[in-house]
Amino acid sequence: GAVVSQHPSWVICKSGTSVKIECRSLDFQATTMFWYRQFPKQSLMLMATSNEGSKATYEQGVEKDKFLINHASLTLSTLTVTSAHPEDSSFYICSARGEGLAGIYEQYFGPGTRLTVT
Amino acid sequence: GQNIDQPTEMTATEGAIVQINCTYQTSGFNGLFWYQQHAGEAPTFLSYNVLDGLEEKGRFSSFLSRSKGYSYLLLKELQMKDSASYLCASTDSNYQLIWGAGTKLIIKP
Numbered sequence: 001g002a003v004v005s006q007h008p009s010w011v012i013c014k015s016g017t018s019v020k021i022e023c024r025s026l027d028f029q030a031t032t033m034f035w036y037r038q039f040p041k042q043s044l045m046l047m048a049t050s051n052e053g054s055k056a057t058y059e060q061g062v063e064k065d066k067f068l069i070n071h072a073s074l075t076l077s078t079l080t081v082t083s084a085h086p087e088d089s090s091f092y093i094c095s096a097r098g099e100g101l102a103g104i105y106e107q108y109f110g111p112g113t114r115l116t117v118t
Numbered sequence: 119g120q121n122i123d124q125p126t127e128m129t130a131t132e133g134a135i136v137q138i139n140c141t142y143q144t145s146g147f148n149g150l151f152w153y154q155q156h157a158g159e160a161p162t163f164l165s166y167n168v169l170d171g172l173e174e175k176g177r178f179s180s181f182l183s184r185s186k187g188y189s190y191l192l193l194k195e196l197q198m199k200d201s202a203s204y205l206c207a208s209t210d211s212n213y214q215l216i217w218g219a220g221t222k223l224i225i226k227p
Contacts, residue, residue, distance in 0.1 A: 043220050049214070
């Protein structure tokens with residue numbers, strides 16, 4: 001149980017375009033979802049935390065108008081990278097936690113989305 | 119403040135035992151996680167400790183001392199597939215994860 005999926009697994013886009021990444025909890029209700037970014041050989045960097053039905057809380061230094069997060073249901077959150085630039089190229093990972101899981105405060109990770117902006 | 123320290127890289131031999139240490143300073147500490155991350159993949163859950171002591175799960179064990187702000191992950195009978203980064207993460211009073219930079223473990227034959 002506790003499976004999180006992400007789509008797409010990889011995407012290449014042109015500079016200036018927008019990209020949407022979906023994160024779904026498949027067998028549990030995710031009350032909270034997290035979006036991370038990871039550059040090569042670096043640790044995970046939390047970008048934002050979102051609770052279902054409310055606005056996301058962004059970490060310091062993360063532009064909320066550039067990285068739009070929507071958590072409209074208990075099983076789906078989306079991250080939209082608007083007007084992407086090459087420096088936005090990274091590995092984006094979502095995680096989710098929710099009720100009904102054995103480890104209630106454990107975060108379950110999606111497989112990640114590798115974004116390359118050309 | 120919030121701080122997590124773990125070694126950047128460790129090397130061990132196939133079949134041996136390795137211990138990866140993690141020290142933390144976390145306000146409102148609510149437990150410590152260990153995750154494994156292979157290159158190019160998302161982290162996968164290994165263990166969660168909230169009480170002092172050792173938790174054993176097959177070849178992997180995790181230890182916690184709350185008074186010392188210290189944890190370790192012990193890997194026995196190392197296999198080549200154990201080559202990965204091991205991430206230590208503490209949780210604060212809001213159960214938010216505070217991540218260490220990860221320890222890259224290299225297994226040699």
